[in-house]
């Protein structure tokens with residue numbers, strides 16, 4: 001279902017106490033200041049999930065996300081976390097395919113397709129990240145590149161399965177750099193992705209899909225970026241670590 005979404009991705013930041021303090025601050029501000037027109041997601045480290053989930057009990061517009069899951073159901077994979085484990089601690093979403101995981105952990109499109117499958121099979125909603133490097137943008141091949149990322153990891157799904165996905169377009173050159181895409185650049189890519197998806201799954205599924213923008217999104221630029229007709233919100237890194245900034249971004253809708 002297409003909705004306005006602001007998702008925080010804390011990445012590898014905050015110990016548990018800091019994470020709980022940040023969650024409580026966000027929770028209080030969201031309850032006091034935010035309308036029900038935005039679906040808020042907190043993408044927290046694995047070890048925070050269970051405790052943050054307890055703080056969110058009974059709250060109906062803030063949801064919990066993990067930042068990764070393993071592609072296997074269970075077994076001898078020391079140090080890994082399964083989708084079923086995430087579900088058991090009340091995660092609703094899982095971020096998959098973030099460029100940091102593609103780059104530092106060598107996650108390929110084929111591996112991500114398996115992760116998407118196992119997440120869906122366990123009742124988690126994948127927030128599937130895609131986006132091009134600066135080199136690809138400078139070569140002006142970004143549209144083909146990002147569409148191909150979706151094709152390779154998501155186009156094996158049934159229309160019903162695809163209808164559960166959230167997409168996050170994150171140009172790598174804008175992540176953590178302070179150099180955001182312009183509102184026009186975000187809108188242009190989102191529109192092309194929506195058309196690409198319509199070509200495979202049909203107009204209705206494409207129209208119902210939420211496509212988020214990520215990359216140096218801040219309170220000062222969120223409103224303009226979110227104004228694009230195909231931009232349904234943001235995946236927020238650095239600014240999601242500060243409660244005031246994160247909630248101000250949510251209030252951009």
Ligand SMILES: O=C[C@H](O)COP(=O)(O)O
Nearest residue numbers: 009175176215216237238
């Ligand atoms: O997942 C979030 C993105 O990587 C954006 O991070 P950023 O807002 O710090 O640029």
